[in-house]
Amino acid sequence: MALPQAPKLLITPEDSWQGLRLLPLPYSSSDFAPGKKPGDTMLDSTQPGGASLLVSLGPAEEITLETLRRAGGQAARWLLEHEHAQVGLPVAMLDALEIPGALEAFCTGLVLGAYRFDHYRAKPPENQALRPLQAIHLLHSGDGGDLALQASRWQADLSGVYLARSIAHEPPNVINPASLAQRASEIAQASGLSFRVLDAADLQALGAGALLAVGQGSQGGARLIVLEYPGSGAGLGQPPVIVVGKAITFDTGGYSIKDRVNMVGMKYDKAGGAAVLGILQAAAEMRLSTPLVGLIPAAENMISADAYRPNDILTTLSGKTVEVISADAEGRLVLADALTYAQRQYQPRAIIDLATLTGGVVIALGKVRAGLMSNDDALAQSLFEAGERSGERLWRLPLDDDYFELIKGDDSDFKNSSELRQAHPIVGGIFLKQFIEPGIPWAHLDIAGPATADKDLPYSPKGATGFGVRLVLDYLSTL
Numbered sequence: 001m002a003l004p005q006a007p008k009l010l011i012t013p014e015d016s017w018q019g020l021r022l023l024p025l026p027y028s029s030s031d032f033a034p035g036k037k038p039g040d041t042m043l044d045s046t047q048p049g050g051a052s053l054l055v056s057l058g059p060a061e062e063i064t065l066e067t068l069r070r071a072g073g074q075a076a077r078w079l080l081e082h083e084h085a086q087v088g089l090p091v092a093m094l095d096a097l098e099i100p101g102a103l104e105a106f107c108t109g110l111v112l113g114a115y116r117f118d119h120y121r122a123k124p125p126e127n128q129a130l131r132p133l134q135a136i137h138l139l140h141s142g143d144g145g146d147l148a149l150q151a152s153r154w155q156a157d158l159s160g161v162y163l164a165r166s167i168a169h170e171p172p173n174v175i176n177p178a179s180l181a182q183r184a185s186e187i188a189q190a191s192g193l194s195f196r197v198l199d200a201a202d203l204q205a206l207g208a209g210a211l212l213a214v215g216q217g218s219q220g221g222a223r224l225i226v227l228e229y230p231g232s233g234a235g236l237g238q239p240p241v242i243v244v245g246k247a248i249t250f251d252t253g254g255y256s257i258k259d260r261v262n263m264v265g266m267k268y269d270k271a272g273g274a275a276v277l278g279i280l281q282a283a284a285e286m287r288l289s290t291p292l293v294g295l296i297p298a299a300e301n302m303i304s305a306d307a308y309r310p311n312d313i314l315t316t317l318s319g320k321t322v323e324v325i326s327a328d329a330e331g332r333l334v335l336a337d338a339l340t341y342a343q344r345q346y347q348p349r350a351i352i353d354l355a356t357l358t359g360g361v362v363i364a365l366g367k368v369r370a371g372l373m374s375n376d377d378a379l380a381q382s383l384f385e386a387g388e389r390s391g392e393r394l395w396r397l398p399l400d401d402d403y404f405e406l407i408k409g410d411d412s413d414f415k416n417s418s419e420l421r422q423a424h425p426i427v428g429g430i431f432l433k434q435f436i437e438p439g440i441p442w443a444h445l446d447i448a449g450p451a452t453a454d455k456d457l458p459y460s461p462k463g464a465t466g467f468g469v470r471l472v473l474d475y476l477s478t479l
């Protein structure tokens with residue numbers, strides 16, 4: 001089945017465009033017809049040269065990249081409702097704001113706000129468009145050369161978000177570790193990435209006992225998916241940044257089973273892995289300078305006679321042993337072996353993991369910011385700043401070694417969870433830190449909050465948001 005495709009950003013001479021134009025404008029005074037809120041719209045059919053949709057950007061002094069994205073997202077919703085498959089956007093209107101990144105931000109909102117995951121529907125729900133938004137024509141008066149180059153970068157970035165959203169959205173009867181590996185291989189082939197997958201037998205031979213244990217209750221078992229992008233230009237031959245994404249294709253909680261309310265939505269427990277796919281595809285399409293490796297430990301956390309249990313003691317790939325306290329704290333187990341693999345197989349410049357790891361981080365930070373934990377202040381600061389720029393925001397939590405007390409083992413080196421209701425996101429982080437060698441800059445992003453939207457957001461419909469793709473690509477573009 002074809003996944004949703006991001007609308008194309010096309011470069012079109014201003015005087016040749018006949019269709020609907022979007023006119024983004026700062027709110028000026030109380031007689032400003034579209035309205036005061038960013039994204040308020042008004043159709044104006046009286047303009048010479050065809051109909052225009054006026055889009056409010058809010059008061060001029062309050063315009064930020066985020067309000068521009070939100071206004072773009074609202075405009076996309078209007079376009080979908082009115083079944084406009086094509087629209088023109090005069091570039092000069094955004095340039096006139098004199099805010100660096102304004103055009104990219106508005107386009108980001110437009111493209112991401114147009115996302116719909118509807119290919120399983122026999123017919124669209126009421127009031128929803130039959131036609132997706134197919135193209136946004138960036139209307140310009142010059143030769144458009146620089147603009148074309150920039151737009152192709154944005155296109156790669158936003159297509160990465162589309163991919164991440166769609167993979168996370170896919171139901172668990174379609175995406176399991178084996179079919180995820182199949183999808184990853186197709187993406188790799190189309191984007192020119194190198195691909196390999198370690199199946200249960202390979203992981204057994206390697207000794208990846210933690211990842212294997214999580215997958216052993218399901219048919220087909222676990223996979224470790226490996227994607228490599230060599231970099232370009234001056235980046236060729238440099239040490240890679242490694243992005244690791246948790247992909248639990250469905251999380252029942254295992255024998256620490258979730259209740260029926262909290263089990264629904266657990267298809268999104270693969271959102272970290274989905275983001276890694278999006279990041280790798282985008283990096284290849286935009287010919288990013290920095291070499292990149294994507295590791296996706298994939299498993300389905302199920303119940304069966306073969307499933308792992310609380311009190312099992314697992315030997316991880318690192319050789320360190322872990323007693324299972326909660327079979328529902330499985331994400332950190334699959335990540336542990338992937339992190340060890342990352343450091344054995346490569347000499348990483350930095351490692352960033354993305355995981356819907358804890359409910360605790362949602363208690364702490366809600367769905368606005370993801371938790372950031374790191375052993376490296378410079379990396380943490382760079383990621384934090386990328387979050388502020390991209391709107392995929394982070395907040396740093398501590399990782400003092402004192403927290404290790406919470407997971408100190410009784411009969412094993414350590415435990416995968418604490419019996420105490422204390423510092424859950426940090427317990428996840430301090431667990432992962434046990435698998436990081438000294439001197440390797442590492443950051444753990446607990447994206448359990450913002451990876452999904454409970455309701456339609458200005459530029460992300462309800463469901464998977466693709467959180468992390470734009471954030472990590474922004475960070476990578478600064479290296």
Ligand SMILES: [Zn+2]
Pocket residue numbers: 251253301327328329330331
């Ligand atoms: Zn779980």
